[in-house]
Amino acid sequence: MALNQEEVKLFGLVGSPFSTRVEIALKLKGVEYRYEEEKVGNLSDTVIKYNPVYKKVPVLVHNDKPIAESLVIIEYIDETWKQNPILPSDPYKRALARFWSKFIDDKCMIPAWKTAFTLDEKEREKSFEETEDAFQFLENELKDKFFGGDDIGLIDITAVFIAFWFPIVQEVTGLKLFTSEKFPKLYNWSQDFNNHPIVKENLPRREGLLAFFKARYESLVASK
């Protein structure tokens, strides 16, 4: 089988939503790859060599050619292995998929993170509102079962943080932001997405992440 003759390696971190994005994309395509788990705060020299600019995972290495930045990697995967497309074929729909993916990175993840892990009341409030506004845009944008239609696509994969990570962070920090009352469509989407067979098998263990964020939050509160 042709795919087996190629060397595909992914350097990642089990708890990283960015690594998980790439794993979901590779699994959707049925691409076989070797996974190399890195250490938080102590990345291997190999990763630093492959990604000297950001010194971060994920890094995909395909036949010795390294690629960094999760959204760049996913587009590469979609263009290299054509089966089960991740981006739509129509240029306008592709543009929308890219637009909303960038939006999730810029306008959802950054404030959502701050809302959870900022203790300053005023900043927290501001980030909370920004996150709500951003989630509302996604709520309005969601027309089908998935952002990609009947199947998951680029926006869905990019939003894995919202579906899986944020509810855990919310539980740890006691936030009431992403609820089925406030965002019924987005909430249903998150359930469908997390239960999608390929997504499900690639998500990290919930208990592990919960313990990790709990420790982090407690140390933050203690340091106040």
Added chain:
Amino acid sequence: MALNQEEVKLFGLVGSPFSTRVEIALKLKGVEYRYEEEKVGNLSDTVIKYNPVYKKVPVLVHNDKPIAESLVIIEYIDETWKQNPILPSDPYKRALARFWSKFIDDKCMIPAWKTAFTLDEKEREKSFEETEDAFQFLENELKDKFFGGDDIGLIDITAVFIAFWFPIVQEVTGLKLFTSEKFPKLYNWSQDFNNHPIVKENLPRREGLLAFFKARYESLVASK
């Protein structure tokens, strides 16, 4: 001629490097379009309607379908009008073009801007070093006349701020960062890029921008 039957409109600002990116892309393709100049700080309701998320220009409207975010727009243009490709055809080279374009947005423009328009000495110093480091990565990356090879491509267009805007900002603020001594290849590139016939005819007037940034810098210094 088929191109004339389509309606292509660009909402932009003459002094915006992001609008200029899109204009260069459209001109490279030979796409005819109607340009609508917006007002700084007072965008039209039409732009707000087309880009409710960011409320910013540039916005491209093609047969009534709006697209925002300059890099998303450029990929759309490249996929819609195939002549004079802006991205390479090879998936790996495409990934690199996307990677470095994102790098310019994240790691060059933000610190370069801060270096110029932050008065706090320490922050200014930090941004100066970040900008130098980022420019050094580009210096090392530049192998041919242009980042795109013999012709300008996505990275070149994205970097219009470095070629044209930053030298003006530098002149106004007295920075000595982007010089031919420190970055000989990148400096030569900036000359070739600014003198490329299509780029040249789409850059704003140098004197106008110089006066604009001078006023801005003086008001910043006065407010200290």
